[in-house]
Amino acid sequence: MPAQIITPVILSGGSGTRLWPVSRSEHPKQFIALTAPETMFELTLGRVAGLEGGATPLVVANAAHAEIIRKQAGPELTLILEPSARNTAPAIALAALALEESDSALLVMPSDHVIADVPAFHAAIERARPLVADGWLVTFGIEPTAPETGFGYIALGNELAAGVNTVSRFVEKPDATRAAQMLAQSGHVWNAGIFLFGARDFLAALATHQPAMLAAARAAMAAATRQGAAILPDAVAFAQCPSDSIDYAVMERADKVACVPVSMGWSDVGSWDALYDLADKDEADNALQGAAYAIDANGCLIRSDGPAVTVVGAEDLIVIASGDEIVILPRGRSQDVRKAVAALSERPGHS
Amino acid sequence: MPAQIITPVILSGGSGTRLWPVSRSEHPKQFIALTAPETMFELTLGRVAGLEGGATPLVVANAAHAEIIRKQAGPELTLILEPSARNTAPAIALAALALEESDSALLVMPSDHVIADVPAFHAAIERARPLVADGWLVTFGIEPTAPETGFGYIALGNELAAGVNTVSRFVEKPDATRAAQMLAQSGHVWNAGIFLFGARDFLAALATHQPAMLAAARAAMAAATRQGAAILPDAVAFAQCPSDSIDYAVMERADKVACVPVSMGWSDVGSWDALYDLADKDEADNALQGAAYAIDANGCLIRSDGPAVTVVGAEDLIVIASGDEIVILPRGRSQDVRKAVAALSERPGHS
Numbered sequence: 001m002p003a004q005i006i007t008p009v010i011l012s013g014g015s016g017t018r019l020w021p022v023s024r025s026e027h028p029k030q031f032i033a034l035t036a037p038e039t040m041f042e043l044t045l046g047r048v049a050g051l052e053g054g055a056t057p058l059v060v061a062n063a064a065h066a067e068i069i070r071k072q073a074g075p076e077l078t079l080i081l082e083p084s085a086r087n088t089a090p091a092i093a094l095a096a097l098a099l100e101e102s103d104s105a106l107l108v109m110p111s112d113h114v115i116a117d118v119p120a121f122h123a124a125i126e127r128a129r130p131l132v133a134d135g136w137l138v139t140f141g142i143e144p145t146a147p148e149t150g151f152g153y154i155a156l157g158n159e160l161a162a163g164v165n166t167v168s169r170f171v172e173k174p175d176a177t178r179a180a181q182m183l184a185q186s187g188h189v190w191n192a193g194i195f196l197f198g199a200r201d202f203l204a205a206l207a208t209h210q211p212a213m214l215a216a217a218r219a220a221m222a223a224a225t226r227q228g229a230a231i232l233p234d235a236v237a238f239a240q241c242p243s244d245s246i247d248y249a250v251m252e253r254a255d256k257v258a259c260v261p262v263s264m265g266w267s268d269v270g271s272w273d274a275l276y277d278l279a280d281k282d283e284a285d286n287a288l289q290g291a292a293y294a295i296d297a298n299g300c301l302i303r304s305d306g307p308a309v310t311v312v313g314a315e316d317l318i319v320i321a322s323g324d325e326i327v328i329l330p331r332g333r334s335q336d337v338r339k340a341v342a343a344l345s346e347r348p349g350h351s
Numbered sequence: 352m353p354a355q356i357i358t359p360v361i362l363s364g365g366s367g368t369r370l371w372p373v374s375r376s377e378h379p380k381q382f383i384a385l386t387a388p389e390t391m392f393e394l395t396l397g398r399v400a401g402l403e404g405g406a407t408p409l410v411v412a413n414a415a416h417a418e419i420i421r422k423q424a425g426p427e428l429t430l431i432l433e434p435s436a437r438n439t440a441p442a443i444a445l446a447a448l449a450l451e452e453s454d455s456a457l458l459v460m461p462s463d464h465v466i467a468d469v470p471a472f473h474a475a476i477e478r479a480r481p482l483v484a485d486g487w488l489v490t491f492g493i494e495p496t497a498p499e500t501g502f503g504y505i506a507l508g509n510e511l512a513a514g515v516n517t518v519s520r521f522v523e524k525p526d527a528t529r530a531a532q533m534l535a536q537s538g539h540v541w542n543a544g545i546f547l548f549g550a551r552d553f554l555a556a557l558a559t560h561q562p563a564m565l566a567a568a569r570a571a572m573a574a575a576t577r578q579g580a581a582i583l584p585d586a587v588a589f590a591q592c593p594s595d596s597i598d599y600a601v602m603e604r605a606d607k608v609a610c611v612p613v614s615m616g617w618s619d620v621g622s623w624d625a626l627y628d629l630a631d632k633d634e635a636d637n638a639l640q641g642a643a644y645a646i647d648a649n650g651c652l653i654r655s656d657g658p659a660v661t662v663v664g665a666e667d668l669i670v671i672a673s674g675d676e677i678v679i680l681p682r683g684r685s686q687d688v689r690k691a692v693a694a695l696s697e698r699p700g701h702s
Contacts, residue, residue, distance in 0.1 A: 293691075293694060293698070295687070295690045295691060295694055296687065296690065304677075306675070307658065307672070307674075307675045307676060307677050308675060308676050308677065308698070309677045309678075309679070310676070310677070310678045310679070310691040310694070311678075311679045311680070312678065312679070312680040312684065312687045312688065312690055312691050313680050313681055313684040313687050314668070314679060314680060314681050317665070317679065319677075319679060321658070321677060323658075324657070324658045324659060325658060325659050325661070326655075326658050326659065326660045326661070326670075326672060326677060327660075327661045327662075327663065328660070328661070328662045328663070328665060328668065328670060328679060329662070329663040329664050329665060330664055330665050333663065333664040336646070336647065336663045336664050337663065339646045339647065339663055340644075340646060340661040340663050343644060343646055343661070347644070347659070
């Protein structure tokens with residue numbers, strides 16, 4: 001039996017404000033080169049290029065980003081342009097409906113993560129494949145390396161096959177104490193939002209657990225229009241779709257849910273601190289990107305896409321200059337960039 | 352006897368790199384609004400506007416700055432444009448020669464200092480006036496308020512008249528220990544580079560102690576050309592002039608040197624730290640100038656003439672954005688801005 005066709009389904013719905021001011025809603029994180037000369041989106045496409053049995057990728061994206069996706073990906077992909085943002089479950093429903101006839105498997109991936117060890121990722125997919133053929137909804141869980149409080153966790157159950165477990169339960173983003181406990185115990189992995197399942201199996205789970213969502217997505221695809229190679233689901237029909245994440249809407253409710261634990265150099269690059277951790281550094285532990293200069297400084301992330309930024313005599317700072325915005329924060333506080341974004345509307349002259 | 356005519360002689364030779372990147376050689380500190388809506392040069396002109404017996408000010412400046420001086424000062428001044436920079440003694444020699452015939456007194460002042468208490472300054476000038484009439488070269492010494500190591504000091508001698516002392520000696524910029532000692536002892540004042548003396552008395556002192564300097568300056572003025580209201584000393588003649596400060600060349604050598612100690616809210620605004628000290632601050636001790644925003648930050652000086660700068664969660668930082676340059680340093684280390692300036696030439700693409 002030939003390997004089942006796997007269609008990479010790349011979700012590009014995020015607006016990435018945690019990496020403001022580089023990432024902005026009109027040009028979010030996934031379309032920016034943060035960790036390599038390639039953008040996060042290009043890296044995502046690249047890591048499925050050599051996939052055994054891999055079909056042309058399908059991208060589900062904000063209609064506002066159609067142009068930049070074509071520019072970065074070329075014409076060789078299927079593009080579903082969401083008329084409105086409804087979180088991940090409806091986005092994946094649209095993709096599953098587009099692939100229903102072929103009954104391809106969907107390899108669902110965010111468009112803005114780093115996976116340093118692509119062979120490990122591909123090996124994890126191979127471990128998942130027999131389960132998917134047997135109707136399981138598979139999630140990939142990242143072996144934790146730190147007591148992260150910014151991710152959901154998955155408590156693993158019994159081993160179903162070599163390197164594949166049942167899911168005991170999904171754990172909400174924990175506090176620091178709980179995160180440390182889960183790191184100390186084995187059997188807990190990070191929920192990275194990467195999934196593999198058959199199109200019809202996912203749609204069947206939706207029919208059981210989210211019938212209204214499925215009905216709205218199906219109506220939107222039935223009335224979809226085309227714009228070149230892009231599919232535009234009907235806006236009125238899709239507006240009826242409930243908004244929910246795949247975790248809440250499906251994975252926590254469905255019966256045959258498995259998890260493949262994997263170590264693959266994964267990062268969601270979810271903050272400037274995370275980018276600092278990933279970045280190449282000089283002998284003083286400074287990560288310098290663009291017109292960035294450090295003098296008697298150490299442990300700094302300095303990034304500029306425009307003006308020259310010079311840090312003198314400071315430690316452990318994050319300095320990001322992009323366009324007409326500059327933000328400066330201590331390392332370890334990069335989640336506070338949201339406070340800077342929130343304050344934008346209070347500026348004098350803001351309309 | 353009417354009060355002697357006093358001609359304010361404003362020295363505008365500095366390039367002000369300690370306030371880089373706002374202050375640059377083509378547009379140095381004295382022509383920038385740092386502490387008030389007016390530029391330092393405008394403030395300097397303003398504080399002699401109401402001076403008893405004050406004549407039209409005379410400005411000695413770099414020829415490259417003629418245009419900006421006319422713009423900021425208007426036509427109501429005498430302008431000597433130096434063909435080359437020769438430090439303060441030759442610059443003052445040019446002014447004294449221009450005023451030799453009238454035998455005005457010269458009130459020599461840098462163009463880039465702050466004096467908050469102008470009445471105290473004018474009162475100090477009044478104390479000096481009888482000594483000047485008697486042929487003394489008078490310097491104004493600032494009562495120290497901190498153990499500053501960035502200034503020269505003057506050790507006061509006997510009282511010559513109420514509020515006027517002889518000079519015991521000039522003290523080079525001290526180390527921290529010596530500065531603390533001088534602050535603890537009374538009788539030491541900061542040398543602020545502000546002087547009052549008769550034109551002919553200064554020229555006589557030059558003739559005694561710096562005959563080559565006087566000869567070169569006199570030759571340069573004898574062969575000067577005019578450009579509108581500006582006097583252009585002859586470049587070839589002035590190039591022969593030794594370069595030296597008025598302190599070294601004259602004040603430390605001449606016989607009749609007096610000092611008027613004064614407290615007048617003086618600052619040389621010689622660093623970003625000094626500007627922070629002078630600036631208005633918000634309730635979190637942040638000094639915000641231009642498009643500058645502080646969130647959960649305190650004790651920061653943030654100044655921008657262009658991009659929006661937001662500091663989140665940091666303490667005691669100096670952040671200066673000007674043109675295409677941004678510099679960031681901890682407060683207390685602003686003298687290190689010179690390291691950033693020195694590193695400019697090492698940047699990639701620098702020719």
